[in-house]
Amino acid sequence: MSLRVSSVCAGLSVLLWALGTNAASFDGLSRSERSGFLPSDVNAKKPAKKPKDAEAADEEEEPKSEKKDAKKKGKKGKKGKAEEEEATEDEAPAKKSKAKKGKAKADETEEAPEADKKKGKKKKGKKEPEPEPEPEPEPEPEPVDLKDEGAAAGAETPEAVPPPEPPPESEAKAEKPSAAAGGGGFYLGLRVGYGLPMGDATGDTGSLSDFYSGQIPLWIDAGYAFNSQFLVAGYFSYGFVTLADRACPAGADCSGSVMRFGVEGQYSFMPSSSLHPWLGLGIGYEIAHGESKPFLIFTLRGWEFVNLQAGLDFEVAKGVGVGPFLSFSLARYANGKIEDQVTPPTSGEVNDKTMHEWLVFGLRGSFHL
Numbered sequence: 001m002s003l004r005v006s007s008v009c010a011g012l013s014v015l016l017w018a019l020g021t022n023a024a025s026f027d028g029l030s031r032s033e034r035s036g037f038l039p040s041d042v043n044a045k046k047p048a049k050k051p052k053d054a055e056a057a058d059e060e061e062e063p064k065s066e067k068k069d070a071k072k073k074g075k076k077g078k079k080g081k082a083e084e085e086e087a088t089e090d091e092a093p094a095k096k097s098k099a100k101k102g103k104a105k106a107d108e109t110e111e112a113p114e115a116d117k118k119k120g121k122k123k124k125g126k127k128e129p130e131p132e133p134e135p136e137p138e139p140e141p142e143p144v145d146l147k148d149e150g151a152a153a154g155a156e157t158p159e160a161v162p163p164p165e166p167p168p169e170s171e172a173k174a175e176k177p178s179a180a181a182g183g184g185g186f187y188l189g190l191r192v193g194y195g196l197p198m199g200d201a202t203g204d205t206g207s208l209s210d211f212y213s214g215q216i217p218l219w220i221d222a223g224y225a226f227n228s229q230f231l232v233a234g235y236f237s238y239g240f241v242t243l244a245d246r247a248c249p250a251g252a253d254c255s256g257s258v259m260r261f262g263v264e265g266q267y268s269f270m271p272s273s274s275l276h277p278w279l280g281l282g283i284g285y286e287i288a289h290g291e292s293k294p295f296l297i298f299t300l301r302g303w304e305f306v307n308l309q310a311g312l313d314f315e316v317a318k319g320v321g322v323g324p325f326l327s328f329s330l331a332r333y334a335n336g337k338i339e340d341q342v343t344p345p346t347s348g349e350v351n352d353k354t355m356h357e358w359l360v361f362g363l364r365g366s367f368h369l
Contacts (some may be wrong), residue, residue, distance in 0.1 A: 030197035187231045191222030191325060193362015195239055195258070196356060201333060203301060203352025210246045211290060211298075215239030215258050215303075217360055225368055228271035235282060235307075236261045237360075241290070250294045256290035258358070260329065268313070281308030286331045296340045300350075311364055319368040327360040331343040 054239025195215040197208040216239060239274075241256040248254035262284015270276040282302045291297045307329040313321035332355050337347035 006278050036245040077364075184227055185225055187221070187223050187225045187233060188367045188369065189216070189219075189364055190366040191219035191237075191362055192222070193217060193219070193325070193327075195358050195360040197356065198359060199356030200358060202336075202350050208356045210244050211241045212247075212256065212288070213244045215241040215358075215360075216237070217258075217260075217362075218359075219362075219364075223262070229268045230265070231256070232263070233263050233267050234262070235284070241288075243290055247290055247296065247298075249295060250293050252292040254292045256288070258289075259287045260284055260307075260358075262304060262307065264307065264309070266309070270294050274315040275312070277312050278310070280307075280311075280344040282309065284309035284311075286329075286333075288333070294341065296338070298336065298338045299369040301335040302331055302335070302353075304329050306330050313364075320339055321366040323364060325362060325364040327358075329358045329360075331356060331358070336343060 076257045134179055163295045193215055193216075197212045197214065199208055200206060200210045201211055217237045219235065219237040221235050223231055225231035237258075237260040239258040239260075241258055243254040243256050247256075262282050264280050264282030266278055266280040268276050268278040282304075283305060285346075286304045289298070307327060309325060309327045311323055311325035313323040316322050332353050333350055334353060335348065336350055337345065339345040
């Protein structure tokens with residue numbers, strides 16, 4: 001019996017040692033590793049009861065094995081704790097990031113229905129404006145090499161040509177429009193000269209020169225120049241006349257006048273020149289009057305059918321011209337009045353109407369204002 005008990009005790013001690021080493025290694029594992037390492041049947045079943053003799057032998061050897069196991073467990077326990085702490089440290093940030101993601105998703109899910117509600121309200125109230133198409137970007141200009149352009153320009157440009165010499169002063173003046181020729185604006189002309197009578201005053205009285213020996217007219221033109229060549233004006237001439245011997249006997253106080261007024265047009269040639277000729281045409285009315293007191297007083301009236309004019313202007317200043325002129329008028333007296341000491345005064349229409357003329361020449365000054 002003693003041999004059997006000793007052999008049983010030895011077997012139990014070996015078995016306990018093996019179980020102690022396994023238990024120490026098992027304690028170093030995590031819970032998940034423990035659960036996966038042990039089979040489900042072993043975890044579920046309870047260990048079988050040992051005989052009393054085996055328990056006594058185990059109690060004797062337990063203190064020895066416990067000391068060994070405590071040392072091993074102390075070493076392995078420290079390693080297990082360090083590993084568990086490292087695992088928990090690694091898992092902590094992952095858990096935090098998962099928690100943040102969960103919160104973000106929850107916030108998004110909460111905000112999504114509110115945003116959908118707002119969009120629904122906006123769509124019901126107003127239509128969203130369609131986005132305007134973005135303008136197409138303009139193509140960037142290609143870079144130009146200034147050196148190459150300068151070289152090409154230098155190759156193409158011909159040699160510099162000196163500027164032409166300015167024309168002489170006489171040509172420069174001729175190119176510019178003459179101020180005396182007149183541009184658009186107000187026109188004023190002053191004339192003075194001498195007039196010669198021609199033709200018959202009436203068929204009954206004879207020649208006009210029997211009444212007038214001549215006249216000194218003061219002539220005024222006033223009008224508007226449309227351009228440097230054409231103008232329209234009104235004219236008025238008052239001539240101081242000298243009576244002939246037939247109309248002014250010895251001892252008589254004699255005087256007389258000839259008034260002519262009407263409208264005229266003038267046309268100037270070569271307005272760009274400082275010397276330019278001109279022509280004029282007019283129509284008007286004439287009144288002739290003469291007195292040889294106390295013997296005779298007469299007045300004659302009639303239309304001036306045509307008044308031909310010609311002249312030549314010299315530019316003396318800007319807008320000022322001076323030159324000679326010639327005028328030839330054709331008129332006819334239609335009405336008259338005569339008073340003398342012998343017969344009573346008579347007036348009325350002239351019975352025998354004839355044509356008479358005035359030839360006037362003199363000097364004219366023109367002013368374009």
